[in-house]
Amino acid sequence: MLDGSKSQRPYIASMQLPFAIRDFGQALFRGIPLRVRSGINHNMKWSIVTSGRGYGSGSFGRNRIEALQAVTQPGDTFWDIGAHKGFMTLAAAKMVGSSGRVVSVEPSERNRRFLERHLSWNHVTNVTVIPSAMGGEEGEAFFGGRGDSLAYEIGTGDETVPIRTFGAVMRDFQVPAPSILKIDAEAQEGAILQGSGAAIPPDAALLISVHGRTLHEIVTHWLRQRGYRILESCEMARCSADPEHPWTSDYDLLALGPEREADLQRLATLPLFFRP
Secondary structure, eight states: OOSSOTTSOOOOGGGGSOHHHHHHHHHHHTTOEEEOOSSTTTTOEEEGGGOTTTTTTTOTTHHHHHHHHHHOOTTOEEEEESOTTSHHHHHHHHHHOTTSEEEEEOOOHHHHHHHHHHHHHTTOOSEEEEOSEEOSSOEEEEEEOSSOGGGOEETOSSEEEEEEOHHHHHHHHOOOOOSEEEEOOTTOHHHHHHTOTTOSOTTOEEEEEEOSHHHHHHHHHHHHHTTOEEEEOHHHHHHHHOTTSOOOSOEEEEEEOTTOOOOHHHHHTSTTTOOO
């Protein structure tokens, strides 16, 4: 992946500082905004202390966003599972428009402080923030990590968070089922799908970051059983074609429900999927 993928992020010296120092610096300066310089979030306010990795430039996840733009329509309900600090949530709020809705799921309190600040700064009102992790069954678990907060995961860290299923989120927060779904949940994608029951409608489109070969098998089996059409990113396609090719990152696939209308030929030409 290009443009902010986890496998090609630029080295940023400040990210290598001890965690306590970085956390203190973020607390001290997170109230200072800058303007995103390009892309779908152009000119939106973003915290200066988390402007690296393509957030400030607007290049973060550009290929993924282009793919989602191609299948998202005004009025859709977009679930952003693993919302982090809200870059995709801001983009999704624009994609679905004032008639649509975004459900932004982020378990980390530290990340949510930024997420909610970014929503407030930019006067975004069509987003519901869910302070929870998602999984195959309800419960709670440790969550976090001591590295990059993009890689926080269930089962580690010092924060105890609730775990909810799709049905529990819809019940507890009175939000509709997703018509667009982005899942980037650090190896929980299989459990999230398996715990979804009938909550994901057949006209949904899903962009899923898959964390390894075993999860690839679980996720694609679940999707194919339900008649989804699957487009693998270039990196995932290489791994699928060659079992010896190392799976070194969380590669993406786009899955289209059997009742979701989409221009497959156009999608195949997008940078996320195009293989010359």
